[in-house]
Amino acid sequence: MKGAKRILFILGAIAVAIVILSRCMNAADQLPADVRGEAYTGAATCVKCHKDLSESYAHNPHGLTSKPVLDAALLKIFAPDSNSFQYDASQKVVVEKRDSGIFQVAYRDGKAVRAQKFDMQFGSGEKAYTYTYWQGKKMYELPLSYFTAIKNWAISPGFPKENFYYDRAITSRCLECHASYVAVKITQKSTFEKDEEMEKGTVIYGIDCERCHGPGKQHVVFHMENPEEKNAKFITLYQTLTRKQKMDVCAVCHSGNTLVAQRSVFGFQPGDDLEAYYSQDFTGFGGGNIDVHGNQSAMLKGSNCYRKSETMTCQSCHNTHENIKGNLTIYSQRCISCHQSTKHSQATLSKGLLSTNCIDCHMPKEPSKLITFQQAGKDHLSPYLLRSHHIAIYPVIN
Ligand code: HEC
Ligand code: HEC
Ligand code: HEC
Ligand code: HEC
Ligand code: HEC
Ligand code: HEC
Ligand code: HEC
Incomplete structure (x- = not known):
């Protein structure tokens, strides 16, 4: 009798453990993968339980401070009469819509000499938008930025005013403050020279929940499994x-x-x-x-x-x-x-x-x-x- 009870008890305990474990695995498995690693889960997951915060966040300058450029959004600030910047009598840069997208096109003596497409936007537009384009694993800033105070295009901060310039490299340092992630590979070329490559596909645009709150997967898994728990667990309390x-x-x-x-x-x-x-x-x-x-x-x-x-x-x-x-x-x-x-x-x-x-x-x-x-x-x-x-x-x- 005693032995049978013990076996029953052990079997029961195993069953409970299996149920608990499978719930754990299920909750964690349901969550989307995140390029930052196992501990992260992405803002879309946070939205499920923090709906109000997430909605207000969608309009917050932090959330909007970087984005891939969408032509439709760019067209909103596109004024047909003021989309160019004249450097001097012979040189200008024009913001131009073409079939394959929107470009900043440089003209010299009426001839288009360089054209780069808008790829990424920096800034929520509170004060300004600056734009960049990708070339392989490197990113460069476009010559013109849009300034909200003048509702118009002007030369990007720090750029030369005598002639157009397309070659200012944008490093991951800008993204560290204006985005949530990009995978970076640094090679030491010589004692003083480093080369940086960024993986375009890994950029997490905007400053997201986990950028300010830390990795949240464990928090999510816990609260999915313990819906009755009203106190936050596994997340830093400010x-x-x-x-x-x-x-x-x-x-x-x-x-x-x-x-x-x-x-x-x-x-x-x-x-x-x-x-x-x-x-x-x-x-x-x-x-x-x-x-x-x-x-x-x-x-x-x-x-x-x-x-x-x-x-x-x-x-x-x-x-x-x-x-x-x-x-x-x-x-x-x-x-x-x-x-x-x-x-x-x-x-x-x-x-x-x-x-x-x-x-x-x-x-x-x-x-x-x-x-x-x-x-x-x-x-x-x-x-x-x-x-x-x-x-x-x-x-x-x-
Ligand atoms: C399954 C539901 C659920 C999900 C998904 C979820 N949370 Fe929570 N979170 C809670 C609950 C429950 C609380 C405690 C009640 C409250 O403060 O709203 C909480 C509280 C918090 C708090 C407040 C801590 C404090 O200072 O009191 C933060 C911050 C937080 N969550 C961040 C996140 C982030 C970031 C994500 C996405 C990675 C996330 N949560 C996803 C359920 C969830
Ligand atoms: C990951 C980088 C990052 C962190 C962390 C960060 N900020 Fe910001 N913050 C920015 C950037 C970038 C902007 C500019 C957004 C834009 O494009 O308009 C900004 C804008 C702001 C603004 C002006 C826009 C507004 O919301 O009115 C305030 C205020 C602000 N941050 C406060 C804070 C506070 C307070 C904290 C700490 C709790 C914080 N930020 C943490 C990067 C950050
Ligand atoms: C004593 C109050 C106070 C404190 C403390 C404070 N701010 Fe501000 N901050 C303001 C006010 C007021 C504004 C203007 C808001 C507006 O115009 O809507 C502002 C604006 C900003 C802006 C927008 C930039 C701009 O010039 O328009 C940023 C970014 C910002 N604060 C970040 C911070 C950060 C980061 C801290 C902590 C280091 C901080 N603030 C502490 C009152 C404060
Ligand atoms: C150390 C963090 C940091 C770095 C690095 C950084 N920024 Fe910012 N940026 C901010 C903050 C904070 C603000 C908003 C408050 C301010 O301007 O004081 C801002 C504002 C901006 C704005 C105006 C946003 C708006 O809507 O008003 C643009 C555009 C911008 N940054 C582009 C860039 C570019 C391009 C780079 C790289 C060359 C860069 N930033 C590097 C922190 C940073
Ligand atoms: C019209 C401009 C103006 C406005 C508005 C104003 N201040 Fe002042 N404040 C001053 C000046 C100037 C002084 C130096 C004393 C003087 O000449 O009145 C001062 C002094 C102070 C001092 C130091 C003296 C003391 O009381 O210890 C504090 C604190 C202060 N202000 C806080 C505030 C606060 C809080 C507000 C809003 C409720 C405010 N001020 C609104 C201009 C202003
Ligand atoms: C720029 C940094 C920043 C970002 C981005 C951010 N938070 Fe917060 N959050 C804070 C700070 C700071 C506090 C603490 C506020 C306080 O106690 O004064 C906070 C508080 C909270 C709280 C508890 C307090 C409350 O208001 O209920 C929750 C829940 C929360 N954040 C969830 C989120 C979620 C979900 C996201 C993404 C949609 C997010 N946060 C994005 C900085 C941030
Ligand atoms: C967290 C509390 C706190 C807040 C919030 C705060 N102050 Fe103060 N402030 C102080 C203290 C403490 C002093 C020093 C008073 C003294 O020297 O007796 C001070 C000093 C000042 C002074 C005198 C400055 C000088 O150099 O002598 C001014 C002006 C002032 N505050 C204005 C403001 C204004 C305007 C705001 C809002 C934008 C503000 N304070 C928000 C605590 C605060």
């Missing part, structure tokens, strides 16, 4: 991160060109230490010659708000999952949450707007020192305005 860890998550991409990447930041996960990926640039060359913009991280860290409070992070004012772009009243409420009372002079108070717009006085828009662009027919460079993240007292402009 509330549990230290202030530095929270800052690092954003600084991966928002610390401009004062840092040099030591290894690819595609692998950075929340909770990691940024210093393991970047080192300070002591060469003074800004980490190569790419014109990286957006250094909100260092600007903020130099402000008294950041230095004298113990809690301020980017998340004090920004939530990636809401869209309050341009709503300076809501942003001002976030200032007021720390500054319930302020000491303003009568002169300042008389300017009004004190409770609804702290931003324009204390975080004014300033021209980027790195990005300017050349408009047709102008002899000066046009500024590219960014919101200063050095929160301070600035001279009040009337």
Whole structure:
């Protein structure tokens, strides 16, 4: 009797184990493969359980910051009367629709001398779109970019203004901040020269969920198998991160060109230490010659708000999952949450707007020192305005 019971018990235990294991395997097997590796599953999977967040995310500048170019979308910003840029009397570049797609075509003395097709778009269009084309495993920037402030084409930042140029290489460094992945092969050609090849088919466009939350497959498998569990498992909880860890998550991409990447930041996960990926640039060359913009991280860290409070992070004012772009009243409420009372002079108070717009006085828009662009027919460079993240007292402009 005792022996039979034991056998029954063992058989029962095996059956339970098989059921559990097969559920595990099923859940994991149902998930799509991801080029980043076994631990990842891709944003399409996250959508299933986080529908609201995913929908708002579809319109978020992070999600939209890189894309393959679709002619239909490009045609929307295509104005029949202003699709060319005249360098001088003999040279121009024209954005041209042909049967095989849309091209940037260079003309010299009325003759087409070079044509490259639009392949990939950088930027959500908040301020600008820059375009690139593939040639084998290398990518190059097209001569003209589209600037939202002027609703028109102008020379891509940093490009020569005397003649058209098609040969500026775009490395994986741009994708590290503007996409979620690309497979890269680096060969050391000599002591100082490296050659980089990128696999076009592996690009994950936009900044996706797992770029900011870390690999999520185990989280998904667990919650598929335990639908009754309401607390998040196997995913980093932002509330549990230290202030530095929270800052690092954003600084991966928002610390401009004062840092040099030591290894690819595609692998950075929340909770990691940024210093393991970047080192300070002591060469003074800004980490190569790419014109990286957006250094909100260092600007903020130099402000008294950041230095004298113990809690301020980017998340004090920004939530990636809401869209309050341009709503300076809501942003001002976030200032007021720390500054319930302020000491303003009568002169300042008389300017009004004190409770609804702290931003324009204390975080004014300033021209980027790195990005300017050349408009047709102008002899000066046009500024590219960014919101200063050095929160301070600035001279009040009337
Ligand atoms: C099978 C359902 C399911 C899928 C698929 C899923 N999650 Fe979740 N997730 C949950 C549940 C349940 C919670 C806990 C309740 C909540 O916060 O919504 C959660 C919570 C979270 C949290 C919040 C953690 C916190 O700070 O509280 C994050 C971040 C998250 N998931 C990210 C992801 C990402 C990224 C993906 C895609 C890789 C994903 N989830 C896919 C079920 C899922
Ligand atoms: C993988 C790189 C990357 C990471 C990580 C990242 N960002 Fe960004 N962020 C970008 C890029 C690129 C843009 C420009 C998007 C565009 O094309 O308009 C951007 C735009 C923004 C904007 C302006 C657009 C908007 O949504 O209003 C804010 C604010 C912002 N990021 C905040 C953050 C915060 C806060 C974090 C940390 C939680 C963060 N970002 C993490 C790359 C990143
Ligand atoms: C640019 C970085 C970034 C991207 C991209 C991103 N998140 Fe988040 N997410 C955050 C941060 C930061 C928080 C924490 C917000 C806080 O606590 O202030 C968060 C919070 C969450 C939460 C819990 C809080 C809530 O609002 O319910 C969930 C769930 C979540 N994210 C899921 C996703 C999913 C799904 C995607 C992709 C569709 C995604 N995230 C893309 C940065 C990001
Ligand atoms: C260190 C991260 C980083 C690198 C590297 C980087 N960018 Fe950016 N880029 C950003 C951030 C952050 C923003 C948005 C905020 C800003 O400009 O301050 C941005 C904005 C842009 C915009 C304007 C987007 C918009 O809609 O307003 C374009 C276009 C762009 N980058 C193209 C490029 C190209 C091309 C490269 C490579 C030559 C590159 N970026 C390299 C982080 C980066
Ligand atoms: C997390 C809390 C916090 C938030 C949010 C915050 N601040 Fe501050 N801020 C501080 C602290 C702390 C100080 C230092 C006060 C002191 O020195 O007594 C400060 C100082 C300042 C100063 C004086 C600067 C100087 O250089 O002397 C200004 C101006 C200011 N904040 C404006 C703002 C504005 C505008 C916002 C919103 C865009 C904001 N703050 C958001 C905490 C915060
Ligand atoms: C005290 C509040 C505050 C903090 C903290 C803060 N920001 Fe901002 N940020 C703003 C405001 C206000 C704007 C302008 C929003 C608008 O015009 O819609 C802005 C705009 C931006 C933009 C858009 C670029 C531009 O110039 O238009 C980016 C990118 C950004 N913030 C990133 C960050 C990052 C990354 C951090 C952390 C290092 C951070 N911010 C911390 C208030 C803040
Ligand atoms: C019209 C421009 C303007 C607006 C709007 C404005 N400030 Fe100021 N702020 C100033 C100036 C200028 C000073 C220096 C003192 C003075 O001359 O009034 C100052 C000083 C400060 C200080 C340092 C003095 C103190 O109180 O400790 C803080 C903090 C501050 N402002 C926060 C804010 C906040 C928060 C808002 C929005 C609710 C705001 N300011 C709106 C221009 C402005």
